[in-house]
Amino acid sequence: MFKLDKKEMMIQTLGKFVDMTSKELPDDVMEKLIELRRYEEKPLAKAIYDVMFDNMEKAKKLSRPTCQDTGVIQYFVRTGAKFPYLGQLREILKQATINATKSAPLRLNAVEPFDEVNTGTNLGTDIPYIVWDVVDDSSNVEIEIYQAGGGCSLPGRSIVLPPLAGYEGAIEFVFDTIVNWGINACPPLIVGIGIGTCANSSASLSKKAMLRPMGNSHPHPKAAAMEKKIEDGLNAIGLGPQGVSGAKSVMAVHIEGMAHHPSVLGVGVTVGCWANRHGIIQFDEHLNYKITSHKGAKL
Numbered sequence: 631m632f633k634l635d636k637k638e639m640m641i642q643t644l645g646k647f648v649d650m651t652s653k654e655l656p657d658d659v660m661e662k663l664i665e666l667r668r669y670e671e672k673p674l675a676k677a678i679y680d681v682m683f684d685n686m687e688k689a690k691k692l693s694r695p696t697c698q699d700t701g702v703i704q705y706f707v708r709t710g711a712k713f714p715y716l717g718q719l720r721e722i723l724k725q726a727t728i729n730a731t732k733s734a735p736l737r738l739n740a741v742e743p744f745d746e747v748n749t750g751t752n753l754g755t756d757i758p759y760i761v762w763d764v765v766d767d768s769s770n771v772e773i774e775i776y777q778a779g780g781g782c783s784l785p786g787r788s789i790v791l792p793p794l795a796g797y798e799g800a801i802e803f804v805f806d807t808i809v810n811w812g813i814n815a816c817p818p819l820i821v822g823i824g825i826g827t828c829a830n831s832s833a834s835l836s837k838k839a840m841l842r843p844m845g846n847s848h849p850h851p852k853a854a855a856m857e858k859k860i861e862d863g864l865n866a867i868g869l870g871p872q873g874v875s876g877a878k879s880v881m882a883v884h885i886e887g888m889a890h891h892p893s894v895l896g897v898g899v900t901v902g903c904w905a906n907r908h909g910i911i912q913f914d915e916h917l918n919y920k921i922t923s924h925k926g927a928k929l
């Protein structure tokens with residue numbers, strides 16, 4: 631009985647957190663948008679930023695989602711092996727999704743494959759999407775929630791290049807992807823790039839890269855240099871906010887890498903939009919929680 635009460639407690643907390651992340655952008659995204667807004671001089675670009683900030687203020691004040699597309703709900707679970715509710719966590723995440731769908735409310739975005747029928751609950755086969763990572767032996771868990779909108783998911787690409795294509799080929803693939811599709815994702819964009827060994831490892835890494843907190847370069851100097859080079863190049867295209875043209879195209883470019891087969895170089899690209907709704911919450915074994923993505927947030 632005790633465990634059931636605790637389970638319900640975690641469902642309630644997580645449901646409120648998902649609700650909140652649909653209405654308040656995390657600190658790093660807010661700071662970057664404020665910074666990019668200052669760069670803009672073109673009247674239309676400035677006007678778009680004004681609308682974005684007005685939208686964010688109203689979303690918070692009126693308790694409504696920042697964007698009508700609240701996305702497919704995705705959870706990235708980084709858990710200790712001894713977190714006492716690990717076995718119940720999948721169910722907890724599903725129930726929290728149902729709660730937030732009703733309370734926020736979130737748009738109904740889960741469409742079953744083949745039958746192409748919207749489930750009407752934001753639950754479906756493998757939705758919410760959950761990525762599990764056992765990171766240590768502790769009894770704590772960290773859960774990152776991300777709301778993957780349709781427009782920002784659209785540019786996502788993955789390719790496996792032959793060895794001679796090299797990093798030049800990878801960069802060309804990134805530029806082709808953003809030039810052809812980036813405008814669909816409501817710039818300024820966060821571009822996540824994964825250098826992997828096959829299509830799915832590169833795609834997964836690119837999502838991890840996209841979700842990395844902004845303001846940190848990759849620790850490897852060559853990767854950091856590549857992030858800077860691509861960021862400068864994409865900014866030179868001048869997409870501007872919502873693609874109306876302006877000084878900046880991107881909020882950030884992040885790269886993550888893994889060892890790869892010598893005969894191939896996998897490249898994945900995942901794009902986040904200006905309304906990059908994600909948040910991080912940590913629980914200890916007693917279900918005390920701490921929100922690390924939104925300073926001063928209360929549920």
Ligand code: SF4
Nearest residue numbers: 697779781782816903
């Ligand atoms: S790309 Fe982002 S801001 Fe644009 S409609 Fe989709 S979720 Fe909303």
